[in-house]
Amino acid sequence: MLQNLKNGVAAQGYDVVSFFNGIPAHGNEAYASTYNDAKYLFTSQENKEAFDKSSESYVPQYGGYCAIAMSEGKELIPNPKSWEVRDGKLYFFTKMLFGIIDAKKQWTKKPEKLKGLADTAWASMNA
Numbered sequence: 001m002l003q004n005l006k007n008g009v010a011a012q013g014y015d016v017v018s019f020f021n022g023i024p025a026h027g028n029e030a031y032a033s034t035y036n037d038a039k040y041l042f043t044s045q046e047n048k049e050a051f052d053k054s055s056e057s058y059v060p061q062y063g064g065y066c067a068i069a070m071s072e073g074k075e076l077i078p079n080p081k082s083w084e085v086r087d088g089k090l091y092f093f094t095k096m097l098f099g100i101i102d103a104k105k106q107w108t109k110k111p112e113k114l115k116g117l118a119d120t121a122w123a124s125m126n127a
Helices: 016-020 045-053 067-071 103-109 111-125
Strands: 028-035 038-042 079-086 089-093
Touching: 016 038, 016 045, 016 079, 016 089, 028 045, 038 045, 067 089, 067 103, 067 111, 079 103, 089 103, 103 111
Parallel strands: none
Antiparallel strands: 028 038, 079 089
């Protein structure tokens, strides 16, 4: 599966469970798990255990790439400080055009349509 990894680490080292708690934070090597050949770091044993119990619930959509870029069939590394949990799924976004256009704002204007486009592009990239 296509994934946005840096040195094998997913979500740019952020604890993916922490996004669901509303307080994103960098994880720690002391609390690490591997899922789909990617290393995930967590801030606590509790978050690691939550991830281990239900990994698919926490992994970022589209392999951790920007959701808006994926709706255009592109892989773009997001800014993990621009994120959203929608319908129980984690989405990352990036700033586009030198930071002038916020991809998250574009997404929230028509999430269903853009999610459909991103889902289709993601499926074809991983076929």
